[in-house]
Amino acid sequence: MVTLYWAEDGCIPPGDRGLAYGDGLFETIRIDDGCAPMQAYHLDRMTRDAARLRIPITRVELERAFHHALQRYSALYLESSWVLKLMLTRGTGGRGYRPTPDLKPNLLISHAIVPPPAPAGGVNVDFSRVPLTVNSLFCGIKSLNRIEQVMAASELQDDVFEVLMANAAGHVVEGTRTNLFIQTDDGWRTPPPHSVAVMGVMRRYVLERLHANGEAVHEAPILPDDMLAPNCRGIYLTNSVLGVVSVRTLAGQNLPVTGRLATICGSTPKME
């Protein structure tokens, strides 16, 4: 049995393990016209990754909480778009890191306005100074352990939309809040699943659209040189709230902006 906490009630238990240890995971879900186009993808991911962290919750419980939230918040936004955030933690208490068997998960629910869309002409992107570490057992989980992303994002200048983080091998893996796709003469490339810190639901959607469109797609490492090479036809960032974002400049170097990936996928998931 999960316990719901509504952010507007103003109070989280001080012993919550999400706070103490980042012992939980979250989803931010775009709502358009009262519906979440990516609902199934978000609930799939949270159900699967909660199980990987051995946080006991069923998909049915999550769905019920999701619909409860939709009902509660929809009147606030009428026809405008908004973002629903679900934070699932292992629960309250337990002595130290070791979880006790009696813990019951907490689900903290909140809402926010949609951030401004990225400019259609593309965005400026830079490389981050902050290395990305990914635990092989917990790769892809949108857990509450996000201090690397916070520290990388804190370097962002106002005219830079995103910074890209590389792992110890020098492979460029993802942005602080986006996954990465590039188009080359050989087709599309995105870093392999075991290498990503957060396996975005938009990444999944984009891969599905590319495959459906008969495009060649490789899940393979990306080096900085691959992105700045003359045969790189375009770089894209994906995020389920913002959709597909074209990169106009990388580390100050101009890139071709064709909007090809947005054309294949629709610029936001709602255009599915």
Next chain:
Amino acid sequence: MVTLYWAEDGCIPPGDRGLAYGDGLFETIRIDDGCAPMQAYHLDRMTRDAARLRIPITRVELERAFHHALQRYSALYLESSWVLKLMLTRGTGGRGYRPTPDLKPNLLISHAIVPPPAPAGGVNVDFSRVPLTVNSLFCGIKSLNRIEQVMAASELQDDVFEVLMANAAGHVVEGTRTNLFIQTDDGWRTPPPHSVAVMGVMRRYVLERLHANGEAVHEAPILPDDMLAPNCRGIYLTNSVLGVVSVRTLAGQNLPVTGRLATICGSTPKME
């Protein structure tokens, strides 16, 4: 200006960034007879590592909060020992990972009884299945990003005191809540600072005591084979609440237990 939250008041703001992103750090401080023998070490570490995370707080502010807490809780424990926990987060709110300049840190203060001491005859230890990842920029910081330690600790069986975690290079780095020392024919060895996830204050204290005692000490990688080799004269775990703990068996293999490190250091910091 830091805002204090007392755990017994029962309420943390839902927008706290410690919860949202693990965007903060913590100390657990043992109190004996109304004093914290390791006080300076804890406040040193929190001041230094808050600065590394660019969380604005001064040592004087931390000290003031520490003494406030000591005053508030001491009457609860009279002459028994207890543990004070300080959790410092970047503050409440901000849109997404990127911290806004107006954030003011929160300090959540709580208390707990001291866990039972480790048996003097030594403890059983195992290797963890969970790899340890350490970001080169944030090594050693006792941040709120502790999901690897939680998942490793969740493997603990009741008769196993601790599991040791290794990095991608196969070096054994530390336990879930302890640092690691071994004694060999060449002297003492503990993993180097850049490799550790949490730079324990007890690790610092033990190194100082070893140096003061004229012992040979090497901060160098430790392989599993080093620990199970015939010339390994002893393995020790350190933790500021529990002191120096001798390891009796590792992965089922018996080890010599001489108590040598506890003799040099005192079995708990208060014996300084």
